[in-house]
Amino acid sequence: MDKGLVIKNTGSWYVVKTDDGALVECKIKGNFRLKGIRSTNPIAVGDRVCIVPNAEGTAFITEIEDRKNYIIRRASNLSKQSHIIAANVDACMLVVTVNYPETSTTFIDRFLASAEAYRVPVNLVFNKVDLYSEDELRYLDGLVNLYTHIGYPCYRISAANGEGVDALKEDLQGKITLFSGHSGVGKSTLINYLLPDQQLKTGEISSVHNKGMHTTTFSEMYPLGENGYIIDTPGIKGFGTFDMKDEEVGHYFKEIFEFSARCKYGNCTHRHEPGCAVREAVENHYISQSRYNSYLNILEDKEEGKYRSAF
Numbered sequence: 001m002d003k004g005l006v007i008k009n010t011g012s013w014y015v016v017k018t019d020d021g022a023l024v025e026c027k028i029k030g031n032f033r034l035k036g037i038r039s040t041n042p043i044a045v046g047d048r049v050c051i052v053p054n055a056e057g058t059a060f061i062t063e064i065e066d067r068k069n070y071i072i073r074r075a076s077n078l079s080k081q082s083h084i085i086a087a088n089v090d091a092c093m094l095v096v097t098v099n100y101p102e103t104s105t106t107f108i109d110r111f112l113a114s115a116e117a118y119r120v121p122v123n124l125v126f127n128k129v130d131l132y133s134e135d136e137l138r139y140l141d142g143l144v145n146l147y148t149h150i151g152y153p154c155y156r157i158s159a160a161n162g163e164g165v166d167a168l169k170e171d172l173q174g175k176i177t178l179f180s181g182h183s184g185v186g187k188s189t190l191i192n193y194l195l196p197d198q199q200l201k202t203g204e205i206s207s208v209h210n211k212g213m214h215t216t217t218f219s220e221m222y223p224l225g226e227n228g229y230i231i232d233t234p235g236i237k238g239f240g241t242f243d244m245k246d247e248e249v250g251h252y253f254k255e256i257f258e259f260s261a262r263c264k265y266g267n268c269t270h271r272h273e274p275g276c277a278v279r280e281a282v283e284n285h286y287i288s289q290s291r292y293n294s295y296l297n298i299l300e301d302k303e304e305g306k307y308r309s310a311f
């Protein structure tokens with residue numbers, strides 16, 4: 001029996017990289033129903049598995065190790081079926097643009113909140129710096145200040161000319177990193193720059209996704225350096241959704257959570273409650289108005305039952 005890492009899922013086969021470095025085509029054997037997840041695919045890229053080789057040089061996956069996290073996508077908003085995109089993700093690079101196209105802070109904050117819930121550290125990658133005007137660069141500085149201060153590392157890059165990409169590349173060594181972001185922000189351009197041998201077919205992937213054919217997509221991790229892997233997730237706008245109580249939303253905004261310890265009531269939602277330390281912190285500019293707005297926005301959508309579709 002060998003142990004290894006699932007690096008590709010073709011739908012019927014899995015490619016496992018064993019700890020000895022061999023690539024083995026595998027099928028599933030046994031029962032892989034995982035606690036509480038009704039998934040269309042029991043094993044995903046990033047899973048650590050045990051395999052038993054057979055006579056033909058292929059192998060059966062017989063066991064899967066506990067995951068530290070996993071990223072899911074529901075088949076549809078109403079469906080309880082979900083598709084696991086990747087397991088054991090060490091970090092996420094959220095690629096965003098101040099303009100061309102504009103990425104809103106609401107989108108960024110929603111993404112960050114769901115990443116907190118999945119316990120995946122996020123880095124913000126501000127792309128297309130070669131295109132920005134002075135005003136846009138100033139706004140970018142403000143965002144970088146804000147998010148760095150909260151605890152999200154930021155990169156300023158141009159995937160088009162390579163500016164800033166080397167520093168980012170350093171950060172990918174030895175980790176499984178998921179790339180995400182709005183369509184058009186330059187994910188594929190960036191990944192092609194990082195993996196010149198790979199050359200993702202950007203347009204094709206996007207058009208397939210737009211036709212809604214992505215629910216059965218296969219995932220693949222691209223090796224980078226010694227032990228790093230990149231996962232490109234066409235069509236993923238954010239993480240899956242999750243059920244939470246109103247008073248829990250603030251747990252996923254780091255700085256709100258920090259101040260909430262001083263709120264008068266334990267289940268404070270930081271809206272109208274008297275003695276709310278979070279509202280006071282917003283008034284005194286310790287918490288940014290844009291972050292607080294995003295927080296309120298999630299609460300509102302949640303009440304209207306829109307939270308799920310917002311992702």
Ligand SMILES: Nc1nc2c(ncn2[C@@H]2O[C@H](COP(=O)(O)OP(=O)(O)OP(=O)(O)O)[C@@H](O)[C@H]2O)c(=O)[nH]1
Binds near residue numbers: 129
């Ligand atoms: N000027 C400039 N253009 C860029 C940069 N990065 C990407 N682009 C351009 O932006 C457009 C979109 O880039 P893609 O890499 O296809 O974007 P994507 O995020 O992969 O988009 P989807 O595949 O739809 O998810 C292309 O025309 C790129 O050439 C950059 O740093 N500077």
Ligand SMILES: [Zn+2]
Binds near residue numbers: 268270275276
């Ligand atoms: Zn409060």
